[in-house]
Amino acid sequence: MTFKINDIYHGFKLIEERKLEELNSIGRIFNHEKTEAKLINISNDDDNKVFTIGFKTPPEDSTGVPHIIEHSVLAGSRKFKTKEPFVDLLKSSLNTFLNAMTFPDRTVYPLASRNEKDFINLLDVYMDGVFYPSIYENEYTFMQEGWHYVLDEKKDELRYNGVVYNEMKGAYSSPDSLAFDGVIRNLYKDTPYGHDSGGNPDNITELTYDDFLDFHKKYYHPSNSHMFLYGNVDVMKILQFINDNYLNNFNKLDINVQVPIQKEFDQLIEKEGVYGISKDEDEKDKTYLALGYSAGDFSNPEEILALDILYDMILNNSAAPVKKALMDAGIGKSVDGGFENSIKQPLFLILIKGANEDQKDKFKKVLRESLQEIVDRGIDKDLALASINKREFSLREADFGGYPKGLIYYYQVVESYMYNSDPFSQLQYNELLENIKSGVDKGYFENLIKKYLLNNNHCLLYTLKPEKGYIEKKEKHTKEKLNIIKSQLTDSDRENIISKVRSLRAIQEKDDTEEQINTIPNLSINDVSHDIETLPFEERNEEGMKVLYSDLNTNKIAYLKLIFDAKVIPQELIQYGKLLSEVLGKISTNKYNYDTLINEISIHTGGIRFNLNNYMDSLDKDKYYPKFIVRSKALNTDIDKAMNLMLEILTSSKFEEKDLILQVIRENKSNHEAMIQSSGNAVAARRLLSSMSQKAAYDEKIYGLEYYRFLCDLESNFNNKWNELSLNLNKVSKLLFNKSNLMVGFAGEEEDYITFKNSMPIVGVTLKSKENLYKDYVFLNNKINEGLTTQANIQYVAKGGNFKKDGFSYSGSLLVLQTIAKYDYLWNRVRVKGGAYGVSLDFGITGNIFITSYRDPNLVDTLKAYDDMSEYLREFNASKRDMEKYIIGAIRDLDSPLTSSMKSEKAIDMYFTKVTYDMIRKERQEVLSTTLEDIKSLSILMESVMKQNHITVLGNEGNITKNKDLFDIVVSAM
CATH class of the missing domain: 3.30.830.10 (Metalloenzyme, LuxS/M16 peptidase-like)
Structure with a gap:
């Protein structure tokens, strides 16, 4: 249909409409009259439809409250009454993308689907979750997703647990992350970026339930929201749905969330941090040197694009002149970094890995000299054109490894929108690129270097040093802190903690009722195609x-x-x-x-x-x-x-x-x-x-x-x-x-x-033509259970085997079991109850199975959960409706949308692996016809494989050493 500027469509006033030639799309900006909510629409013929709702959520401390709310709001809501509607959708929808993310100053909830009915269902669940979450009914979601004390008996040690708490313990074990964060926190110290929106484990446990709720009340309102709608979508239908079901229930609030600008520094500032290495490691060549410059302004999209190109030009390959100068000078072992434009004041970062603390001054000197030399001599024209063309090719191809195109465009839109700039500015890149190209011979990039790197005092050098035993020291400090807390607890306090933990576990173990399950919108098998996509391919x-x-x-x-x-x-x-x-x-x-x-x-x-x-x-x-x-x-x-x-x-x-x-x-x-x-x-x-x-x-x-x-x-x-x-x-x-x-x-x-x-x-x-002598390889497949130690605070626990070895065969029903395990059994045992950030199960057509956990505080309990899966399957029960949901979830994984390049890769993959379309049809039919009895019968397969007892655990040295009897060998991973 034709839209008109200033006309109102289901409560949304059309502010602007323009053609986006680079995307072969129409861009529109709507403003919801009653609430001031913004909706940005990109319409085209892409059937992989995308919707996102986001909120400005600048953190006021490092307790991780934006991150914990992101985890929590999709765990039950006004209309959708199960414990975790998000997980219900993961296992039962045809989504092509479903997630939520916390950024330094915003929280976003993106989804995508090619099925219109599914798309509306997903949108409905997300909107209800963010505006009407069940977090106000009790504090157990906060405890599960954020943090809580664990005390099973009065005599036990007091512990912390929580999904975000454990996730961030893992993040704070990575020196790459710590170096990047160290620059951001200190370069913008007087702004929300001086805090960690994801949460510092040392501060997460300071967050109270009341503060958690207050943050949601403050920021999760339509007046502080933006929405994004992309693809071949009935725009009027979506506007009506959003207005009638959600926005019309709210009135405008004066929520003017602004991220302040950090006052510029007078000179380069230096800060330090530490990360852990094992007592057996040498500190030599293990320091990180990170130099960050505040660079660019979103009111100038051309400059933002040019700075991204500049980073590639001078630092992002072995021929890049600044990188070459640093490496030739022997400063560190490698150069990393990038141009970070997901924050209001973008960051130009140069990161040296494998350095030593005494190389700081040399790093600054060589960097400055190499930049000055580029300015004095003039940038190599071929080098400049190469980086410009590389970026242009990437923009025009818009193939980002299987992510929906609309999601990538959303990130570009929101980066500008968040900072009061034209939301389409980064998508309309033709003119920007032409201006940049035309400036190559006129000192364009030399001026950028002078402005943002040579003559910019708003910069910071962060030195991240290795420290032996640092992780053990942190763990000891946490234990001592908990011991002091416990010593100050009254008997009543201890009983209260024990009671809350038991109540939380009871909730985690309790199945959703049929009435609750029926609140979740679902597809039927009739919404699923029985056909497979055949790919053009010939020899x-x-x-x-x-x-x-x-x-x-x-x-x-x-x-x-x-x-x-x-x-x-x-x-x-x-x-x-x-x-x-x-x-x-x-x-x-x-x-x-x-x-x-x-x-x-x-x-x-x-x-x-x-x-x-x-x-x-x-x-x-x-x-x-x-x-x-x-x-x-x-x-x-x-x-x-x-x-x-x-x-x-x-x-x-x-x-x-x-x-x-x-x-x-x-x-x-x-x-x-x-x-x-x-x-x-x-x-x-x-x-x-x-x-x-x-x-x-x-x-x-x-x-x-x-x-x-x-x-x-x-x-x-x-x-x-x-x-x-x-x-x-x-x-x-x-x-x-x-x-x-x-x-x-x-x-x-x-x-x-x-x-x-x-x-x-x-x-x-x-190419010459000569006789080929093909080799036969023989590898020793010795079964060795390994503990691979690192200085991480958490573990990655893997166990598996091969079911064909024990006489079982591959069937599509294993893919349905994979969905059940990932989003029911393993999710509940390892993530919800255990506190791991994630857990996954994979069945291979050749018979190999592996289960792995991600950022897991546990080891023995996780392995037991894997072993107990066979018992779960023996007792497994599911209604016909539930089985349909699991089947749809399995089909979704088979039907991931493919770009043209991905189709070509898949066709060649099929050719070499000898997978035929008959095999794919058979697998699909086996998925579609999977019954409850098929799943129950797989208990024998899982029991057999777990008894093969192949174990590999990578992670915390102390935990692995404590459980060394599980392993044939314990060795440092690094």
Whole structure:
């Protein structure tokens, strides 16, 4: 329909409407007359519809109240009476995204679905949750999600527990997070950013239930809200629904929430912090140096975009001049950071990892000199254009790893809207980019450097130092604090705590009534398609090479892949194959110096990536197909250039560039350390699986702790190993990059295929053809239960096995069990009662199972919960309606929306894993026909697998050591 400016539609006045050419969309801004609530609409033909409601929630302290409310408001409301409607939706809707997030100054509740009925259901639950939560009825949700004292008997030690409390204990164990937070907290010390909206574990326990409720009353009102509506949506229908069911019940309040501006500093400020390392670790090369500048203003969207590009230009790759200067000066082991524009005063951050405290002055000196040199000499034009083109390609492709496009656009909209700027300014980037490009020869970026980096006194250097035994000291302090608190409690106080804990557990264990369950809106099986999506895919032959082609509308972007069989690599050099994938593109070639090469890639392509992939055989857990894949994407006019760059890198990279290769090793080691600290569940799961199959053992060698230790050894013994290292990289490349060892992948429209086909002769000319000698690998699959210690405050607990080993077969009903376990049994036992931030279960088609917890305060109790799952399944009972919900939840995971590039990847994945459409149809039909008895019968499978007793736990050294009898080996993860 046609909307008119200043007309009112179901209480919403249309303030503005404009065409968003870059998105092929219409943008609208509505204002709700009665409440002053804002609604921003982007209409287009995207069927993956997105809705978000958000509130300005600047924290007044570090108790984490915005974060705890974010967790709590979706745990029951006026209309939706179950204990956790959010979880009910996770297990029973067709959502393509469902979450809630706490930012430094706002809290947002985004959802997405391709199904219109489901979309309305989700919207209804979210709106009722934020405006009418059940948190006012009792304090048990606050206790569960925030924090509470735990005392089972009067004689027991007093403890803290709570989901957010444990989540933030994990966050405060990560030095990367601590370094970033240290800059934010101190650079904007007199604003809400001086507090932690997520919560500092030391302060979370100061939050009272009354303060919690007061915060919700203050900020969760339509007058302090903004809403976002995206996609192929009936806008009038949504406006009417929101007005009639929610906003019309409120009157306008004068809630003028403003984030104050931090007064500029007169000079650079220095602050310090500490993080924990084990008593056996050396403090050398473990300091973080983080220098942050307050930079940019949302009233100038061009400058915001330009600063993002500037960071990439001078710091974000091995050829970036400032990064190169810092690394050449030997300051630290790697450079990280970024341009953070999710806060009112954006932050330009330079983070040095693996440094030493005595390098602070040298860091400041080299940084300043390198920036001044750029200004004096003028920025390299190719470097500037490369970074601009890289950002432009990213904006135009709008493919963000499976996230709904509308959600990404929302983040760009809200960043401007929150700070009183044009909400569409960051989405209308054509003119901004043209202005930036035209300024390259006129000192545009040099002036930015002068304004925000050289002549900007509003900056802060944060030094984060390692301290042996720091975590143990913190734990001891917490115990002493709790002992003092307990000693001051009267018998009545202790009885009250015991009573509250018992009441909380009783609520957690009590099932929702049928009446409560019936309040949750649901879909039926009839709303679910029985069909599967088939992907365009065919094999062709060009120039004697097999081509795997996907005919897809890719908006004139060509997706290229060179796929080499990695089984030509000898077993002892497999990890060099992985290292090769990290090195290529970051060293010089015969034709290009490495800095010129990086610029050429960014100017002419959307990137060139190298990876050692490993495809499983869907029918045999020990069969797998390792492939070394070179991926590139380019506009269809640049296919030739992309292909030539790929071949240049593969055939003439210079493996004698010692310093560059050392830098790659250091950066990858640093990335793995960050992964161990922040994604310990994935690390533990991979380690666990490595004892179960040959494929998983290979994966551990190239992705897991084994590869991390390989990198540590190379760095520690780099000079002694250099000749061997260089020779091995060269040897592996010669074995791999061979025409007779190659398949080619292409995704694009047929007319683009013709351009691609014309570029193929260069492949045959450039790559030599020689006989391939494929290797048979044999890995020892010794069952070893491991405790992997870190200085984290929490654990990641993994247990699993292989059900085919015990004679069971794969069925789609396992996916329904996965939904039941993740969002019912495990959620209740490990998250709700145990206090872990998350828990997950995964069934593989080859028979491997693993369960992992995330930021878990427990260890033994969690393993017992895993073991008890079989008993839960034996007693499992569910109504027909409940079974339908679980089935719908399982189907949702099978039907995740795919971008064109993802469709191409999935088609190739199916090709190598030998998954057929008949297998997919069979699995889907098994999901749809799963019965209560099918689920109950899987109790035997789970019991059998848990008895295999494969355990890996990564986390707190003290807890693992205390339970060392569970493990065959206890060793430091790092």
